[in-house]
Amino acid sequence: MPLYVDLNSDSGESFGRWKLGNEEELFKYITSASIACGFHAGDPSVMRRTVRLAKERGVAVGAHPGLPDLMGFGRRFMEVSPQDLENYVIYQIGALHAIARAEGMELQHVKPHGAMYNAAWTRRDYAEAIVRAIKAFDPKLILVAPYGSEMHRAAEEMGIAVAFEAFADRNYRSDGRLVPRSHPEALVRSIDEAIERAIRMVSEGRVKTVDGKDIEIRVHTICIHGDSPNAVEMAKRLRARLEEAGIRVAPLREFVRRA
C-alpha cells in the first residue's frame, strides 16, 4: 500500500487592503488550503478569491478558524470560555462553507489557527470545544491537529476523523511539542534539512528532537508556512522530493478515513 501525504498551507490571510502570502504560486504545489475565516485574518472577499483559486488549481479547502484578534493575527492566547470557543468555530466554519458553496466547493477539513491551535494542543477544554463545533456542523469534516495533542485525543474519543499535521521546518521537543518560536533553535533553517525531516517523518514515522532523542510522530499533512518568504520554494522542492521518494502527495480526503 502506498504512502500518502498532504501538503497544507494557511491561506487567505490577506485582509482588506493588506496582502499576505502568495497563493497564486503556492497553490501549484500544495494539496489542501486552510483558509482564514475573518476572525484573525481574511474577509469575505479574500475568502472567495482564495476558494476560487483553490478550485482552479485543484486544491482542497478547509476552514482555518482563529481567535477574535485581528490586531494580533490570532497568535495571542486568549482565555475564552469553551462555549464561546465552540461557537466561534461553528460560525467561522459556516462562513467559509457558504463561500465555498458559492464556488461549488465542499469543505474537507478544519484546522485551528495560531493561539487556538497551540492552546488546544494541550488544553482539553479547548480541544473538546473545537471537536464539538465540528460535530455540530458536519462530523465528516477532518480535524487537522498534531499527533499526540489533546485535539488528537478528543477527536478520537468523540468520534471524528483527525489528520496529523507535522512541521518540517520546526524543531520538536522530546514531549512531541514544538520548540517555541522565542527559542533560538525553534526553526530548522535549511530547506534541505527540513525536506529530509519531512521524508523521514512520513516514511518512518520518526523525528529527531532538539535534545537529541528520536521520537515517534505520525503524519498525514505537512504544514507549509504560507507567510514565510521561501514558502513557494519549500513547497515546490518538498513536493518533488516526496514524489521522488515514492510518496503520493494528495489531499486528505483521498486517504484519511472519515468518521
Added chain:
Amino acid sequence: MPLYVDLNSDSGESFGRWKLGNEEELFKYITSASIACGFHAGDPSVMRRTVRLAKERGVAVGAHPGLPDLMGFGRRFMEVSPQDLENYVIYQIGALHAIARAEGMELQHVKPHGAMYNAAWTRRDYAEAIVRAIKAFDPKLILVAPYGSEMHRAAEEMGIAVAFEAFADRNYRSDGRLVPRSHPEALVRSIDEAIERAIRMVSEGRVKTVDGKDIEIRVHTICIHGDSPNAVEMAKRLRARLEEAGIRVAPLREFVRRA
C-alpha cells in the same frame, strides 16, 4: 382560501456584554426571527442562544445580514462594491446557517438590516448583490423585502422567492417608501392605529400615505421593531387582533411559495 401573515422581528441584536431586545417575551408572539449575524450586531454565542430560543418557541429563523459597522449598528449607509456586498451576505448567511444547524434548525429567510435594506430598496446594484448571495448559497431561501422595492424586482427577475414586508408603525409616502425617521411624521404613534393599519394592509392590500393618498401594498410579513420599548405589547396585541380578524399568523415557509 385563508389570509396568512407572518410577524417577524430583528433579533439577536445583543453583542458581548451588551443586551438589546427581549426575545424571551417577544418570541411568544412572533413567527419568524431575523437574526443578526455579527456584522452590525450579534456574536456567535448571542446567535446560538437566539436560535435555541427560537427553536424552543417554534419561531422560524432567518439571517439578518448587516453592513460591517458595529459602531453604527449597520444603520449608516456605506458605499460598498456589489461584489463585496454579495460576499458579506454569503458570509453572514453561512455563519448563521452553521449556528442553526448546530441547534437542528434550517434557515427560512434572509432579511437585510438597516442601511443595507434601505439602500437595496432603491439601488439595483445592491439589490442584485443580495439576490446573487442568496442564490449562491441556497435559492430556496426567501428574501424579505418591501413590496415595489428593487429587491422585490431583482428577486422576481432572478428567480428567488420574495416575501413582502410592511411596517405597521411607520408612515408611508405615496411612492411606497417610508417617511424617513428624521421626519416628524415618520412614526405611527398609537399602537391601536398601527394595528388597524396592519389589518388593512393584510386584508385589503392598501395603506393610507402621509400625504393623504391610498396606495397598494402587498404584505407577507409585518416587522415588529424588537428594540422598541413597546415591542412585546405591540406583538401580543397585533397577533391577537389579526387572529380575531380571521387572519392566520404563521411563518413564511407555510405560505410563501419557494423558488
Added chain:
Amino acid sequence: MPLYVDLNSDSGESFGRWKLGNEEELFKYITSASIACGFHAGDPSVMRRTVRLAKERGVAVGAHPGLPDLMGFGRRFMEVSPQDLENYVIYQIGALHAIARAEGMELQHVKPHGAMYNAAWTRRDYAEAIVRAIKAFDPKLILVAPYGSEMHRAAEEMGIAVAFEAFADRNYRSDGRLVPRSHPEALVRSIDEAIERAIRMVSEGRVKTVDGKDIEIRVHTICIHGDSPNAVEMAKRLRARLEEAGIRVAPLREFVRRA
C-alpha cells in the same frame, strides 16, 4: 487631619447602539469616573457625552483603558507583549485626553479595566508596561490600583502616584486579592454589609477575609460597579454613610499627592 476617600465607577461603557450603566444618576454620588476608551467599550461619542456629564456634575475623569476585545468586554485574559500593552494604554489615554480637552477637562487618573487590571495585579511585566505608558504621556496622572499589587509596587518604584482602590462588595482572600467571581463567596451580597466594610477599610485600614483573617488594606478610592443593578443605591447610601462617619468624599486629586 481628616480622612478622605474617593468613589469611582467604571463609566462610559456604552457602545454605539448599546447602553450600559446609568451615569445620569450615578454621577450625582461618585467623585471620579473611569471612562472606557474604545478598546473594551466606549466609542468617541459615548466618551464625549460621558465627559460632558462628568463636567456638569463636578466628577473628575480618568482613563479606563482595556484590552482590545470588544466582544469579551475586555474581561478575558490576553497574552499581549509588554510593548504592545504600553502602546495600547498610551493610545487610549491620549484618545480620552483629547475628548476631555474638547470639553475643557483634564485627566486625573488612569485605571486599567477588567483582565488588564487583574493581570497587572500580579504580573510585573504588565504592571510596568502600564506605568511606563503613564509616565510617557503624563507622569502627573494617578494610577488607580489595588494595595499590594504589582501595579502598586511598579508605580512606587518608577515614581508615579498611586491611589489604592478597594472593592466594598467583593470578598478578599488573606493574600489581599479578591475571591474570584467564579467562587460562590465572591460577592458581599448585602449592601449594608458592603457599606460597613467600606467604612472599616477607610477608617481602620483593615478588612476581614473570606477565610476569617483580618488583613491590612489601604484605600483611597472605592469602586462602584457601574453595570450592577443596584449601583446607584449603593453609591448614594455609601456616600451618605461615609460622610456621616466624618470621612470626606472627594476626587483623588484633592488628597493624593502627585509625582
Added chain:
Amino acid sequence: MPLYVDLNSDSGESFGRWKLGNEEELFKYITSASIACGFHAGDPSVMRRTVRLAKERGVAVGAHPGLPDLMGFGRRFMEVSPQDLENYVIYQIGALHAIARAEGMELQHVKPHGAMYNAAWTRRDYAEAIVRAIKAFDPKLILVAPYGSEMHRAAEEMGIAVAFEAFADRNYRSDGRLVPRSHPEALVRSIDEAIERAIRMVSEGRVKTVDGKDIEIRVHTICIHGDSPNAVEMAKRLRARLEEAGIRVAPLREFVRRA
C-alpha cells in the same frame, strides 16, 4: 522670498501582521508624515514605530484620521453624523498626540484620509466637523486640504491654518477636483510628467486639467502615495528636481502661518 513646499506621505498604514508602505526609505525624502491612527489602518505599536522613525529622520508628523472601516481601508464613503465625525477625529488626533508625546514629538498637522478627505472636499458638514475637531483639540494644528475645497473654506472661516495639498500623479478636472480613480485618465502615468506638473503647480500655481484647461491651484504640500510601488523613486526624484528648481523642501510648520 523663496518658494517652499512640503512633501507628505500617508504613513503608518500597516496593521498588526500586515505591512504596507516603506517608511524606512520614504522618510529619507519626505518632510511630513501623515500617520494613520487606528480607524482605517495603523495600530498603537505601528503608530509608535512610525513616529520614532519620523523623529530619527527629522520628518514632521501629523494625524491621518480615517473612517471606522478597517476592512475597507477607510476608502468607502460612510454617512456619519457630523457630531460622530467630529468625535472620531478628536479621538484619533488624541491617540496619535499621545504616541508622539511618548517619543518626544509634537503634532504638526491633520490630514483626513481617503473617503473622509474626499467627502469633506465637497461636503460642508463633514468639513466643518473636521475643523471643529481640530479647534477643540489644538487650534495651532494645520489642516491639510485641497485648494478650493470645503475644508479650505471651513478652515479659513473658522480660523485655523490650512495647507493646500496637491497630487502630482493625479489628473485634475477643470472644477479643481481630481479625476476619479475609476476613470481611465485618473493617473498621470509617467514620473517625469508628474514631476514637471509638481514644479509648475508650486512655482506658477497652475495645472493643466484633463479637458485641456489651465486652472489656478495653490500648493503647500505634495502628496506622495506611500502605498504605490514607485513611491520611493517618485519622492527621491521629485525632491531633487524641486531643489534644483530653487524650491525649498521643508515641513509645513516652517512656512505655513499658524492660526
